[in-house]
Amino acid sequence: MTRYSTKLFYKYYKQWISLYKENAIRPITLDKYYLAQRKLRELAPDLHLNQLNRRTYQDLINRYAETHERKTVLDFHHHLRASLVDAVDDGLLEKDPTRRIIIKGITKKQRKKTKYLSMYELQTLLKHLNLGPELNWDWFILLVAKTGLRYAEALGLTPEDFNFETQELTINKSWDYKSKHGKFQPTKNKSSNRTVMLDWKTMNQFQQLIKDKQSHQPIFVPRGKRVYNSTINNILNRYCKACEIPVISIHGLRHTHASLLLYEGVSIASVAKWLGHANTTTTQQTYIHIIQELENKDTDKVLQHLSKLA
Template sequence: MATIKKYTKDNQEFYMFQAYLGINPQTGKEKRTTRRGFKTRKEARLALSMLELQADSGQLDQQPINLTFEDVYQQWWAGYINTVRESTMYKQKKVFQNHILPAFGKYRIRTITTSQVQTTLNKWFKQTDYSFKPWFNYTSAIFKYAILQGYIKDNPCTRVTMPKKLDKEDTLNFWDKDQLKTFFNGIDPVNDLEKYTLFRVLAFTGIRRGECLSLTWDDLNVQKATLDINKTLTHGDKGRLLIQPTKTKKGTRVISLDESTLLYLKKWHLEQRRMYLMLGYNINKSNQLIFATSKNTFKSLNTPSKWLRALIDDANKSGANLPSITVHGFRHSHASALFSAGASIKEVQERLGHEDAQTTLNIYTHVTEKQGQEAVQKLVNFLNF
């Protein structure tokens, strides 16, 4: 029979017990456990009684009742990391560390209620305009895993009410032709040749930020005026920068360049050689990065965003009245321009590297105000009465 003993730690009295829990059916060996840290003998006796009751009823063999949410997450994570890219793993690990585990990690997973999940979801909703749904989905994934493992029988996430912002105007994350022209007119193509070239490539090819920052000079075919998009720069574990394959199979593609964009790339190539020679770097190699730091390393993925914000601010100080967009907005702007120029859904899909046409339709449903006006004018011209 288990006995409760008193012991001293840091000049404080606590109680502990050792308990026999039967025979392990897999190993045939005795199962014993030691529990410490009880402040009173009564508290230790109550815990011992519950443990012995669970052992007698077989509950301990059916489910580990003391597993916390974080314990289950660690089990799930050990298998999950073998199914995703390092960049995806890095992003999701940060979500768990910064948001999900602080909310649920310390609680026993069987005790977490729908009310707790709803309260946390409401809090996340107020914190951000766009990221709370993935946080919620990852949380639900842990409960689903716990059900599959037999730790719990119910997922509290299935009964929450998803918060929804009402009367919120969509922010159009793209520029029309005139706005793009205004933006580029505000960049000095001589003194800021690298910035001008980088944003020109983004606007006139529609490639992603990571695809742009991973470009090397051997990706450029001057004779054919094409760019070979075959990789992307992204964050890996602990925030390190690394090169990965493109986001999808369709993402690996060859893009035709217009004459002006090709011209600026050639100008930047000459300027880069001159500049790096002065810095003591030999860049006469085919795998030289097109856009690199002054130490000839990968640029931070945040660099284009910092440049963009500063350029928009400077333009607006001069009375340009440019709405803010993200670096990804140049991809949206490119798609909008293609549609305005009469490109088909299939052509836009192929150029942007979307896996299917539905993705193109889902993302680029907005048209510019000018396109709407043109549609009305076409209708008037056709009806003509």
């Protein structure tokens, strides 16, 4: 089989995407092909085309299936298979290595605990909060739920970060809560420096809550005291159980915020910018199940529209 192509599979696949898919499919679909290409490179960086046969391809699919549900594995297989069928037609491969492949995957029972809440569940949680005239961790939970800030970013907020006229929050630092004495530190990456909007009601509430706070001091961190991640998560745990909704972490509120934006039709690019992700790839990888669900709904809409045409 040495007379066939010895090009690395992931490199061939990337060139194939560029040749056959660029400007031919929707950007969101194209991104899925490139997402598959990056995963292929991660799983099989040294796999050459002339090494591909039914066994080596099955091994590749099996390794991907170890951490993904069957539906996701099937999508990954379909993305790769299209390029390999062309490789056979072009004489780069002797046989189609994807024939009679077995698709596996983890079951839903094996998936990790809930990462985000539905709109109803989030509303139930927020109604349970004790939002009094003094700042407390319930106000912190509300703010993270409404902005999607990272835990350390929310801890690093100071009064000067609030612009009450434009209803904007400036995110340009975070709080090193892991340090014994606590201190300001840079955000996770350059893209994390951003502004996010808040509704006028929440802004007015915080204007009253922080009016007596020092402008350069974090509003949620008591001076000289250390703040632990577990403190907030324990509070959330109690509240979720009391509300009879899935238990999530403070980071789960960030996932909830992002997922609700996606369900409302906000673009992946806008969500990535809002969350402070370095690129849309991170957003796609984190919310791939939601993106696929939305794409299925789009397909249903297209079919419904086509059925109305004479």
